[in-house]
Amino acid sequence: MYRMTASAGVGMLVLIGLLSATGCNVAYGPSIGMLGWPIPVSPYFQDQQEDDFWNNERYDKVPILGPIVGGSPPVAMDPPSDDQVLRALERARPLEGGIPFMHEIQRDNVRIVKELIDDSVDPEPRVVPLAGPVLLHHARYRCTIYFSETTHVGWPLPYTTVNEDAQEVIYIDKSHFHMVPNVAGGGPSSNY
Secondary structure (H helix, E strand, O other), X not given: OHHHHHHHHHHHHHHXXXXXXXXXXXXXXXXOHHHHXXXXXXXXXXXXXXXXXXXXXXXXXXXXXXXXXXXXXXXXXXXXXXXXXXXXXXXXXXXXXXXXXXXXXEEEEEEEEEEEEEEEEOOOOEEEOOOEEEEEEEEEEEEEEEEEEEEEEOOOOOEEEEEEEEEEEEEEEOOEEEEOOOOOOOOOOOOO
């Protein structure tokens, strides 16, 4: 019994040695061993990483605009895009279920109404590293999303419900900085 186990072990070592020395596995230079082999990643985690990157690139950065010109009221940036509103809705109230033919929820006929609630500028400038003295401009939007929500349940008793008058309210803050034109005078300039 021992001879059979020993010969099987030697055979496995020879087989591993032959497989590692054939084809594309031959590498010249430094090797990182098993870490050089590709590792499969679930599409769920890949989509999650792509969404995080998209949000960071598009919506999580605070822009720095030019100084506020005297004689004109400071105007907030553009209202949030439909994509930003729907992503905020998905974070606030994710679709439950998601098992095909068992339990699915769909949002159809989406209509978004955006209202500017607050548009204000801080009275005193603040110093931000790598940006210098800036004024913070606050803009707060109330986004009301009207949609029809369809729920399909397939088991144990198949049925479908439709809520034609579904609505959600999402509040989105879009703050940005304005450069301060006159800091040499010791305080904020009089032209904003």
